[in-house]
Amino acid sequence: MEEVFDAAIIGMGPGGEVAADRLLSAGKRVVVFESELIGGECAYWACIPSKTILRGPEVNIEADGTAGASVNALDWEKARDYRDYMARHLDDGAQADGYAKRGATVVRGKAAIAGPGHVAANGREYLAHHIIIATGTIPVVPDFPGVEDITAWTNREVYTLKALPRSVAIVGGSAVALEAAFFLSGFGVEVTVLNRSARLLGREEPEASALAEGYLRDRGVKVLANSSVARGRRGEDGASILALREGGEIAVDAVIFATGRTPRTEGLDVARAGATLDGHGNVRVDEHCWAAEGLWAIGDVTGIMPFTHVAKYQGRIVADCILGRERSASYDGIPRVVFASPEIAAVGLTREQAEGRGIDAVSIQVNLPEAISRPWTYEQDPRGDLGILVDRHRRVMVGAWAIAPQASEWIHQASMAIRGGIPLEVLRDMAPQFPSYSEAYLVALDRLGATEGI
Structure with a gap:
């Protein structure tokens, strides 16, 4: 009798891995398909190697502005070798073995949907109660003469x-x-x-x-x-x-x-399972990441928010739904970060987006070295700005951005405020650590209250 899996996961990037881990931990029978490397774009060609290799220049910028520190020559060979170590030398053998030991069936090759509950790869069909599409995207190179x-x-x-x-x-x-x-x-x-x-x-x-x-x-x-x-x-x-x-x-x-990037849906044949693609080739999903009966999609291939942390979040949503713990995805308060120096972080709406939604919003920008102590304890020629956007009528924060050291970490205070709809009165009553960049939120809120009366 042909084996029927509880779930088939097409694409083992971060989203697919999270879904696989959750389902395997729950004792489900899982088959995974990967045409390249388990770990996906993030692990080998994007998030991990990029953030690893950015650290050296970042340290030199920090040293240049720090009393008693000095800039050192960067060693490209050592940085490159550590980058390659972090990217597993483009070898996912340990990952494949790890999944196999946990009971997953690992299939190397390009997979396509052959019908509801049917996945075809390498000339063979696999049956599953649920299919999760997590194929990600590929970079776009513009077409021009030469x-x-x-x-x-x-x-x-x-x-x-x-x-x-x-x-x-x-x-x-x-x-x-x-x-x-x-x-x-x-x-x-x-x-x-x-x-x-x-x-x-x-x-x-x-x-x-x-x-x-x-x-x-x-x-x-x-x-x-x-x-x-x-x-x-x-x-x-x-x-x-x-x-x-x-x-x-x-x-x-x-x-x-x-x-830009384009969804990796060519040849996937999602229509055979009842799903549809939008005008950009993304798989259409609902608030549960459900695409059709027994078919789900997560990550960049949905076109919702092309971030690794969103793919992982959607992986948790889908796995829980399959396990009978139905959840809906919410994309309020999802942070966006550029790992530059200083870091660039944002969350929620911009003024333009708020206006498009009919929100009566007011914003304020704070230059951090003029407002709080932390920039001066961090560097001699301190940098940093914070902007917040507040819904005047609901009296909640709806957007924020920051360009400052470690902004990727402390933007999550705004993320939590936006996602939880925390009233301004509660945010103003917080006692942030001194000295820290998080104090800037209190300064911004107080100034907003003084100028706008909210």
Whole structure:
């Protein structure tokens, strides 16, 4: 008799791994499918190697501003080797063995849905009561004349580099672009960022975008706004030459495209199980990440919020639903972070988004060195700004952003306030640790009360 699994998981990135772990821990029969490496993009070509390799430049920036500390020459070879260690040397053998020991069936190869409860891979079909799609996304490289003639990289090439280039052009103004720019410029690479819009991080507040650009320029990065590539060609010396639509050319060793990603749904045949794709190729899901009877989707392939922590959250949602503990996903208060120096963090709505929802919102920005002690104990020439957005009528915080050291950690205070709808009166009654960056929230709220009466 053919084995029927409780769950089949297509794609073993962070979301798929969380779902698999929860289901296996509950004693369920699980089959997992992975066409590349267990751990996915995050573990090998994105989150883990990028944050690991960014640490060296970050430490030097911190040392440069710290009394009694000194900047040291960065050792690329040692940093690269540790990066490769953290990325498991692109070897997921231990992960595959670990799942097998826990009772999972591990299938290497590209999987497709053959019908409700049916997954096909390597010429064989597998039956499961539930199918979870967690196939993620792939980077988009724009198509323009000569793109095939230049040295074109995406995040995969950037975070598996063996030798550093002398110069790069980064096309894009997203978090991926900024992190790559800080990493490479920190190791002495000449970096030019080409952004087709007027400002970086276009989905965040304009104040945050302006500050981020200023910090990039402080690191020696050249930023060209309203710039796009018309065509590319190979120079006689081997350089990659980009002709810009706005005029002029740029010659670099390599061109890094941080121009978005597209869902990995081609050939998946979700319609065979009753699911549909939206106009961008994302799997449509409801508040439970349910796509069709017995079919679920999690992570970037849903197009909801393309963050690893969201994929892991959705993995928990789906696993609990399968286990009979029905949950609905809420995306209020999900933080967004760029691991630059200083870190750039945001959560909730922007002013534009609040206005689009008809929310009567008011915002305030606080320069941290002028408001609290922590920046001065952290560095001699302190940096940092915090902005908060408050719903005037509900008297709750609906958005926040921060550009300052360790902002990725203390943005979670705003995340909790937004997700829990904590009243301003409660937030004002908190007694934050002194000295800490979290004190800035109290300053911002008090100033908002003094100026706006809320």
